[in-house]
Amino acid sequence: MKNELNDLYQEVILDHNKNPRNFGDMHDANHSAAGHNPLCGDHIDVDLKVKDGIIEDVKFHGAGCAISKASASIMTTTLIGQSVEEAKEMFKQFVDIVTTDPEEEIDTLNLGKLAVFCGVREFPARVKCASLAWHTMKNALDDESGASTE
Amino acid sequence: MSFNQNSPTTVSAGAMMTFNINKIRADFPILQTEVNGHPLVYLDNAASTQKPQVVIDSITKYYTEQNSNIHRGVHHLSELATKLYENARKTIAKFISADPKEIIYTRGATESINLVVSTYGRKFIGEGDEIIITEMEHHSNIVPWQMLCEEKGAKLRILRMNDNGEISIDNFKEMLNEKTKFVSIVHISNSLGTINPVKEMIDLTHEAGAVFLLDGAQSIQHVAVDVKALDCDFFVVSGHKLYGPTGIGFLYGKKEFLEAMPPYQGGGDMILSVNFEKTVFNEVPYKFEAGTPNIAGAVGLAEAIKYIDGIGIDKIAAYETELLDYATAVVADIPELRIIGTAANKTSVLSFVLSNVHPHDIGTFLNADGVAIRTGHHCTEPVMHKFKIPATSRASISFYNTKEEIDVFVASVKKVIKMFS
Ligand SMILES: Cc1ncc(COP(=O)(O)O)c(C=O)c1O
Numbered sequence: 001m002k003n004e005l006n007d008l009y010q011e012v013i014l015d016h017n018k019n020p021r022n023f024g025d026m027h028d029a030n031h032s033a034a035g036h037n038p039l040c041g042d043h044i045d046v047d048l049k050v051k052d053g054i055i056e057d058v059k060f061h062g063a064g065c066a067i068s069k070a071s072a073s074i075m076t077t078t079l080i081g082q083s084v085e086e087a088k089e090m091f092k093q094f095v096d097i098v099t100t101d102p103e104e105e106i107d108t109l110n111l112g113k114l115a116v117f118c119g120v121r122e123f124p125a126r127v128k129c130a131s132l133a134w135h136t137m138k139n140a141l142d143d144e145s146g147a148s149t150e
Numbered sequence: 151m152s153f154n155q156n157s158p159t160t161v162s163a164g165a166m167m168t169f170n171i172n173k174i175r176a177d178f179p180i181l182q183t184e185v186n187g188h189p190l191v192y193l194d195n196a197a198s199t200q201k202p203q204v205v206i207d208s209i210t211k212y213y214t215e216q217n218s219n220i221h222r223g224v225h226h227l228s229e230l231a232t233k234l235y236e237n238a239r240k241t242i243a244k245f246i247s248a249d250p251k252e253i254i255y256t257r258g259a260t261e262s263i264n265l266v267v268s269t270y271g272r273k274f275i276g277e278g279d280e281i282i283i284t285e286m287e288h289h290s291n292i293v294p295w296q297m298l299c300e301e302k303g304a305k306l307r308i309l310r311m312n313d314n315g316e317i318s319i320d321n322f323k324e325m326l327n328e329k330t331k332f333v334s335i336v337h338i339s340n341s342l343g344t345i346n347p348v349k350e351m352i353d354l355t356h357e358a359g360a361v362f363l364l365d366g367a368q369s370i371q372h373v374a375v376d377v378k379a380l381d382c383d384f385f386v387v388s389g390h391k392l393y394g395p396t397g398i399g400f401l402y403g404k405k406e407f408l409e410a411m412p413p414y415q416g417g418g419d420m421i422l423s424v425n426f427e428k429t430v431f432n433e434v435p436y437k438f439e440a441g442t443p444n445i446a447g448a449v450g451l452a453e454a455i456k457y458i459d460g461i462g463i464d465k466i467a468a469y470e471t472e473l474l475d476y477a478t479a480v481v482a483d484i485p486e487l488r489i490i491g492t493a494a495n496k497t498s499v500l501s502f503v504l505s506n507v508h509p510h511d512i513g514t515f516l517n518a519d520g521v522a523i524r525t526g527h528h529c530t531e532p533v534m535h536k537f538k539i540p541a542t543s544r545a546s547i548s549f550y551n552t553k554e555e556i557d558v559f560v561a562s563v564k565k566v567i568k569m570f571s
Contacts, residue, residue, distance in 0.1 A: 005514070005515065005518045008514070009569070014569070017570070018570075040509070040510050040525070040526055040541055041527055041534060041540030042510075042540065063540055064540075065508035065509070066511045066570070067511070069508075123514065129510060
């Protein structure tokens with residue numbers, strides 16, 4: 001349990017929780033969505049500025065646990081400069097990471113910063129925390145205004 | 151810290167004297183288990199309580215030697231099962247000073263409230279009538295009333311609470327009027343621990359000509375309840391919070407109300423005779439018990455009540471208060487911790503938030519130390535809105551807990567705070 005807990009709450013996650021990147025409002029966003037996890041009361045707003053199919057800027061704000069906050073923060077840092085298609089691909093990849101059976105190996109080689117979320121799958125109750133920001137981002141890109149991980 | 155490090159059996163203060171905690175803990179097999187390599191510290195008793203061996207044995211014995219369907223059977227096992235089921239009803243009735251005919255078996259508090267809403271509520275509450283609940287109700291005492299109000303055009307009125315999580319009798323008096331038809335209120339709050347001044351509220355409700363339902367889901371296991379002395383019209387209970395099995399609970403209702411109410415569900419056992427032209431309903435309480443019931447559940451629940459009675463609810467109350475006072479005093483030293491629910495009159499629940507850690511993270515870390523608490527809104531979302539927080543962490547106490555367990559819990563909380571600072 002100790003090791004699994006350390007895998008879940010890695011230094012990087014604690015750091016992003018404490019000092020979230022790209023946290024705040026965006027006034028010239030052209031894609032936005034609100035995400036909500038009714039079970040634990042977490043909520044998050046994701047704003048994106050997309051130009052010519054490229055994500056120029058991402059910001060988020062809201063309240064949630066360390067896992068959901070760090071996940072949102074790390075997500076914003078990986079998305080800036082990516083194309084919308086790449087962002088949607090990363091969304092799929094992220095959902096895979098946190099839902100793969102713990103017995104199965106995950107190839108972390110191509111995961112980059114997202115690899116720190118491999119530990120989440122050991123904690124079924126926390127999968128929704130980790131994926132809330134990603135679902136919200138995807139909804140924003142698809143121009144659906146709300147997301148819920150319940 | 152100023153607590154006593156000795157074995158709890160030798161603690162000299164107050165209720166501890168008359169309470170053999172080691173013997174009690176030995177009665178609950180699950181308390182001997184480990185979680186994540188640590189002895190289980192079970193502080194999630196408001197969600198569900200653990201079961202003593204006698205309850206587990208009674209269910210095993212029922213299925214091993216006594217099982218059959220009840221009522222109308224002429225063979226030995228059917229008569230035996232019927233007797234056990236009806237004796238269980240008597241045990242329940244005696245525990246709250248009611249008549250067995252006033253006890254209706256249900257799946258639990260939720261179903262009991264729904265039964266009252268959809269029978270009494272549907273028949274006697276109409277357009278423009280008012281129903282009063284409090285801001286601290288469990289969702290099960292909010293949503294059924296909202297559904298009824300939607301259907302009937304009645305109005306749901308909310309009695310607010312102060313920042314300690316207390317309601318005021320004066321505010322309640324102001325809300326009561328000739329339109330008030332029903333008052334449905336939680337006896338002890340599951341998310342705050344507040345003990346509400348229900349005797350006074352029941353009397354005021356009756357003076358206003360309205361009917362009172364008391365939600366006892368969190369009270370019957372912590373304080374003595376005498377429905378006749380309280381004079382409530384309905385009282386609802388979940389067996390699994392009272393050291394009994396899940397899937398069984400009961401509704402107490404005054405006989406004159408039960409007789410005036412239409413049946414709840416239709417089917418076998420709730421009828422005297424069935425003809426396609428006219429069906430005659432059975433007498434109370436059977437009128438409300440359609441279909442084959444949870445017989446083993448009733449047997450287990452009665453056994454749990456006998457167990458509690460054997461220890462004595464007053465001793466349990468005194469010991470649990472002492473534990474809560476202890477826990478409250480110890481966490482007062484933690485500057486990052488704020489207690490949610492600081493009513494002058496409270497019991498068994500320590501809800502809190504930490505300034506730097508979200509409840510979900512707290513719950514996960516405590517679990518790694520074998521400590522079971524609950525995090526979230528505890529099915530009382532309006533309470534979270536009132537305190538402007540998304541969720542709380544809640545440690546809820548039972549008489550089988552110890553000061554040593556509180557210490558393990560507090561040490562674990564301190565560790566989390568440090569980790570996130
Ligand atoms: C105050 C209160 N009322 C009602 C309920 C509903 O109980 P059940 O889910 O067992 O029907 C609960 C359970 O948490 C409760 O705490």
